Amino acid sequence: MASTDVRDRILAAALHIVGTEGIPGVTNRRIAAQAGVSLGSITYHFPTQTDLLRAALSGFVTEETQRLSELAEGYRDKGLSFEDVAALTEKVAKDLAFSAERIAPFELYIQAGRDHELRQAAAECFAAYDELTVTILTALGVPDAESVAPTVVATIAGLQLRRLATGSDGEHDFAASVLLLLRAAGPVRG
Incomplete structure (x- = not known):
């Protein structure tokens, strides 16, 4: 079995356990059982639990960013309006099922507040x-996109967290929230 395959299985198992049982549920024995690897494999690849959690979070975001980048690229030359982008954002957000692997990053973000590493x-x-x-x-022509982006990201993350915590799918309109932010950012450059 290739070393990267073992490492990937360990990371997938850790992410799954974080998403189903929270950080306290993450033990080497549980990860080894879920990943189908030896206990020694875990400490070989990840000397500390923080190293393991950091790699799991980074791996999730790498995959998620790639997925979202590919999605965005598919719409790059479509001439989308703010309304189109807001509606697409809502569709993407609401189409995401809250699997264990999608819940795990929220757990890890909270843990980051306690764990400086x-x-x-x-x-x-x-x-x-x-x-x-x-x-x-930037593709939409939003002025000062670098200043607006963190607010858009925080709004989407916050609405997703609210949706996860309340179990609600329709009470909060992602499209309206994103559209409000985009319009507040100022007129599109002509």
């Missing part, structure tokens, strides 16, 4: 989301 990974995650959002906003 995990904060860097969380900061890198939000930076990746910000960068993707800047790309989309």
